[in-house]
Amino acid sequence: MPPLELLLQQAWNGVMLGVMYALVAVGFTLFFGVLDVIHFSHGDIFMLGAFAGLTVLVGLKAAGLGGPLLALPLTFAASILVTGLVGVAAERVCVKPLARASPLMTLLATLSLGLVIRESVLIFYPRGADPKPFPQLLPQGGFEVGGVAIRYESLVILGIGLAAMVAVDRVINRTKMGAAIRAVAQEPEAAQMMGVNLDRTVDATFFLGSGLAAVAGILSGLYYSEIHFIMGITGGVIGFSAAAIGGLGNVYGAIVGGLLFGVLQTTAAALIPRGSEFRDVVAFAVVMLFLVFKPSGILGEKSVERV
Amino acid sequence: MSRDLALVWLAEAAVFTLVVAGILAERPWALGATGAAIVAAGALVRFVPRLGTTLAGAFARRRPAALGAGVVLALALPLALRSSPYWTFVATLALLYVTIGQGLNLQIGTAGVINLAGAAFAGLGGYSVGLLTVAAGWPSWLAVLVGPWVAVAVGTILFVPILKTRGHYLALVTIAFVFIFNILMNNLEFTGGPQGIKNIPTLRLLGHAFTTKPVLAGVELPSHANFYYAALVMAGLTTWVLRRLHDSWLGLALNTLRDDEIAARCCGVSITRGKLLAFSIGNFFIGLGGAFYAVMVGFVSPPDFDFGYSLVMLSVIIIGGVDSIPGVVLGACLLVPLPERFRFLHEYRLLLYGVVIVVMLLYRPQGLWPAQVRRYR
Amino acid sequence: MSVSPSLVEVAGLTVRFGGLVALDGVDVVVAEGETVGVIGPNGSGKTTFFNALTGLLVPAAGEIVFLGRRLAGLEAHAIARLGIARTFQASRLCLALSVFDNILIGMHAGRRTGVVDFVVRRGRFLGEMRTAIERVSHLLALFNGDLPRRGFERVGQLPQIDRRRVEICRALAAEPKLLLLDEPSAGMNPEETAELMRDLQIVREEMPGLSVVIIEHDMFVIEGVSQRVVAFNYGRKIAEGSFAEIAGHEEVREAYLGKEAARA
Numbered sequence: 001m002p003p004l005e006l007l008l009q010q011a012w013n014g015v016m017l018g019v020m021y022a023l024v025a026v027g028f029t030l031f032f033g034v035l036d037v038i039h040f041s042h043g044d045i046f047m048l049g050a051f052a053g054l055t056v057l058v059g060l061k062a063a064g065l066g067g068p069l070l071a072l073p074l075t076f077a078a079s080i081l082v083t084g085l086v087g088v089a090a091e092r093v094c095v096k097p098l099a100r101a102s103p104l105m106t107l108l109a110t111l112s113l114g115l116v117i118r119e120s121v122l123i124f125y126p127r128g129a130d131p132k133p134f135p136q137l138l139p140q141g142g143f144e145v146g147g148v149a150i151r152y153e154s155l156v157i158l159g160i161g162l163a164a165m166v167a168v169d170r171v172i173n174r175t176k177m178g179a180a181i182r183a184v185a186q187e188p189e190a191a192q193m194m195g196v197n198l199d200r201t202v203d204a205t206f207f208l209g210s211g212l213a214a215v216a217g218i219l220s221g222l223y224y225s226e227i228h229f230i231m232g233i234t235g236g237v238i239g240f241s242a243a244a245i246g247g248l249g250n251v252y253g254a255i256v257g258g259l260l261f262g263v264l265q266t267t268a269a270a271l272i273p274r275g276s277e278f279r280d281v282v283a284f285a286v287v288m289l290f291l292v293f294k295p296s297g298i299l300g301e302k303s304v305e306r307v
Numbered sequence: 308m309s310r311d312l313a314l315v316w317l318a319e320a321a322v323f324t325l326v327v328a329g330i331l332a333e334r335p336w337a338l339g340a341t342g343a344a345i346v347a348a349g350a351l352v353r354f355v356p357r358l359g360t361t362l363a364g365a366f367a368r369r370r371p372a373a374l375g376a377g378v379v380l381a382l383a384l385p386l387a388l389r390s391s392p393y394w395t396f397v398a399t400l401a402l403l404y405v406t407i408g409q410g411l412n413l414q415i416g417t418a419g420v421i422n423l424a425g426a427a428f429a430g431l432g433g434y435s436v437g438l439l440t441v442a443a444g445w446p447s448w449l450a451v452l453v454g455p456w457v458a459v460a461v462g463t464i465l466f467v468p469i470l471k472t473r474g475h476y477l478a479l480v481t482i483a484f485v486f487i488f489n490i491l492m493n494n495l496e497f498t499g500g501p502q503g504i505k506n507i508p509t510l511r512l513l514g515h516a517f518t519t520k521p522v523l524a525g526v527e528l529p530s531h532a533n534f535y536y537a538a539l540v541m542a543g544l545t546t547w548v549l550r551r552l553h554d555s556w557l558g559l560a561l562n563t564l565r566d567d568e569i570a571a572r573c574c575g576v577s578i579t580r581g582k583l584l585a586f587s588i589g590n591f592f593i594g595l596g597g598a599f600y601a602v603m604v605g606f607v608s609p610p611d612f613d614f615g616y617s618l619v620m621l622s623v624i625i626i627g628g629v630d631s632i633p634g635v636v637l638g639a640c641l642l643v644p645l646p647e648r649f650r651f652l653h654e655y656r657l658l659l660y661g662v663v664i665v666v667m668l669l670y671r672p673q674g675l676w677p678a679q680v681r682r683y684r
Numbered sequence: 685m686s687v688s689p690s691l692v693e694v695a696g697l698t699v700r701f702g703g704l705v706a707l708d709g710v711d712v713v714v715a716e717g718e719t720v721g722v723i724g725p726n727g728s729g730k731t732t733f734f735n736a737l738t739g740l741l742v743p744a745a746g747e748i749v750f751l752g753r754r755l756a757g758l759e760a761h762a763i764a765r766l767g768i769a770r771t772f773q774a775s776r777l778c779l780a781l782s783v784f785d786n787i788l789i790g791m792h793a794g795r796r797t798g799v800v801d802f803v804v805r806r807g808r809f810l811g812e813m814r815t816a817i818e819r820v821s822h823l824l825a826l827f828n829g830d831l832p833r834r835g836f837e838r839v840g841q842l843p844q845i846d847r848r849r850v851e852i853c854r855a856l857a858a859e860p861k862l863l864l865l866d867e868p869s870a871g872m873n874p875e876e877t878a879e880l881m882r883d884l885q886i887v888r889e890e891m892p893g894l895s896v897v898i899i900e901h902d903m904f905v906i907e908g909v910s911q912r913v914v915a916f917n918y919g920r921k922i923a924e925g926s927f928a929e930i931a932g933h934e935e936v937r938e939a940y941l942g943k944e945a946a947r948a
Contacts, residue, residue, distance in 0.1 A: 038475035109668045116658055287480070292480070552802055560789065573738055578761070682836065
């Protein structure tokens with residue numbers, strides 16, 4: 001049994017990871033809430049956000065504007081915008097047209113769309129097959145609390161992640177569009193009769209979810225100091241599982257699910273021998289167990305079939 | 308009705324000629340001529356009134372003769388392609404995808420059990436062959452027969468998820484499974500790690516080693532032709548079995564279970580038994596394809612069986628036609644050779660598969676050769 | 685009252701959905717050969733009653749005895765094989781499959797050939813299937829002489845009234861002892877409803893030993909086919925008797941019309 005400090009350290013790392021998973025999970029859960037679809041390419045949108053961010057950063061550095069105070073906000077803003085728009089395009093092309101067809105169709109379509117996004121990055125980004133280093137923009141160094149090493153970098157990442165979550169919460173609960181999203185999620189027909197523009201609301205939902213994924217992607221790049229075109233598959237699987245664990249359609253559930261997943265993954269990796277190699281195996285095994293034994297999630301899913 | 312017979316045989320001969328010409332044409336004039344001929348043939352069928360329906364009618368009335376001619380042409384293909392061992396290999400690969408595709412189609416198309424771990428089950432077949440032959444010294448032909456059963460057995464690990472989850476959850480579970488499989492193959496010692504298993508001995512049937520060049524009608528063929536003919540038998544048997552299963556009480560029960568589980572239950576269909584049967588039978592044929600692949604290329608490694616291949620298998624089914632036995636054959640015969648022929652597309656292969664699937668799902672979800680109504684023949 | 689042996693006895697049946705009590709201690713007996721009508725306002729538990737009978741729901745309390753067998757805990761497909769068949773409120777047909785296929789599935793439980801026969805001894809299987817299709821055609825022809833001709837068309841291409849008939853044929857194909865019909869006239873105009881009543885009459889004539897329980901909102905249909913009527917409200921059985929008795933029953937009128945209007 002590893003010493004307490006090691007476990008706490010892993011728990012802290014887990015929270016970091018969990019924040020990123022949570023941001024992706026919120027997207028999944030919003031899409032399910034609003035269109036009753038599982039958007040399988042959302043993981044690759046997350047990857048796209050990271051690459052978009054990288055591109056902007058590289059561009060800024062080349063233009064001599066590489067200082068963190070300027071570059072970071074610009075990168076986030078640009079990536080959120082681009083990724084959000086791609087997310088809306090994906091929804092318009094692939095998700096909404098098939099929303100009435102059998103769920104199998106949407107599943108296959110979004111899965112394939114993810115493949116398209118992934119392959120596009122592989123093919124069109126210079127030397128796309130290699131992992132790409134992500135510039136270090138955040139302050140280095142850190143301090144220790146009770147044997148747990150806390151890096152300044154981690155605090156900033158955590159801060160940005162939490163800020164994003166608070167922002168989402170504000171949008172969903174304090175804005176008109178957020179109210180529209182909630183209404184459509186509960187009762188699309190009634191919402192429309194109340195004057196809610198369904199198309200625009202769905203667009204906004206996808207923009208929001210994809211933007212969040214972009215934030216998660218950049219944070220992931222900052223955390224690991226590198227990004228890879230296949231990061232979307234794992235990110236998507238885990239993000240979706242986290243959303244499912246928390247109960248699809250439930251935004252707070254997605255956040256809880258994401259955090260839970262992050263902590264579970266890091267602690268399991270610490271406890272199991274050769275854990276770091278098999279870290280993903282652990283994640284996927286946990287996914288499988290959870291989906292089998294508690295498919296409606298911890299906080300409850302929203303759909304029921306009538307006979 | 309010898310007019311029907313003539314039409315059928317002429318049509319098949321024409322397709323065969325165009326396919327072979329399309330594959331082998333090298334010089335610009337040959338390429339141009341073939342391309343023009345293909346376009347002309349397509350335009351003829353599309354725009355000459357009643358030509359399409361006349362042909363379809365002739366084929367429907369003369370099914371045994373059409374099938375017979377098809378078999379003869381399939382047997383003759385290596386002869387026509389004897390100048391290119393590479394294309395014989397590609398043709399064999401297409402037949403492997405037919406085998407795998409029929410298995411996967413039973414699961415996804417007929418029973419509606421979504422399985423994105425096709426690559427893992429093929430890998431289980433392939434790795435079993437590798438281990439049985441290299442580590443345990445078994446003869447290749449025996450390993451190929453046993454490998455698929457390993458796939459079936461391991462598949463039962465997913466027994467509970469198959470029954471308890473559906474749609475997107477099941478998809479996720481199978482994605483997780485294929486990733487776990489891949490990571491394990493990469494990291495466990497006895498599976499050879501990232502190098503995989505090498506030097507898998509070739510097939511040896513009745514004293515004839517598959518590395519020696521066979522002779523057909525006095526003509527020497529590339530050694531790959533051995534595998535081609537074996538794969539032809541395998542794919543043919545698979546398609547035959549699966550068509551009979553599809554046009555039976557089982558196929559009917561699986562379709563009903565897919566479309567409306569509650570109605571199926573109230574008609575006395577055991578969902579458990581149905582899904583498990585479809586999943587297991589499907590995994591057998593998927594594993595068979597993987598097992599054959601192992602002896603054909605002589606080695607197996609983790610990248611050969613990753614998630615991307617699951618998506619390729621899926622595209623075969625979607626493009627050909629979900630729940631359509633002939634559709635799977637068509638899908639494999641299109642999807643495997645085309646990227647090889649248009650080499651410049653090779654890098655964009657997966658990207659194009661993805662685009663084609665999305666386009667198909669939006670505009671022709673039933674596939675190129677849609678599933679027909681059961682006639683119980 | 686007839687002294688036919690009872691086919692199915694339901695006693696104290698209770699079904700809960702979380703905190704909601706959908707069925708509350710329901711007692712119903714159906715005799716062989718009887719046709720019982722079930723009425724009640726929306727949400728009174730009628731379909732839930734069917735769902736419990738067919739094993740789609742697990743009751744919280746109570747017993748269902750069918751032909752002397754207790755149905756508690758049995759799976760839906762096992763109950764179907766014992767001889768209970770049903771139709772659904774929102775028609776549950778497989779639209780992409782043929783008319784024949786949609787009815788043949790009803791005979792699934794009675795099949796004799798297996799996987800081996802499908803592949804290698806296909807002659808045996810095809811023989812069985814030929815007989816089955818003849819029976820299906822016969823059933824279809826009872827209701828609409830045109831339908832057997834269209835047997836290999838996709839059922840989605842049929843008009844609504846014929847689709848209802850296909851669903852009824854599917855239930856009958858299993859040669860059940862108990863047939864449950866859930867609002868068969870839903871969405872039908874008066875002409876179609878009249879045809880439906882003729883269809884039900886045909887069923888009674890073809891299969892005299894068959895017991896039928898029919899949920900309906902259309903009182904015309906209930907009056908025309910039932911020998912006995914049971915009324916539900918808020919998950920309880922509130923009345924039972926002939927149609928005339930039920931029509932005049934105060935609590936039944938209250939359930940449909942509300943307290944004030946009922947007394948008027």
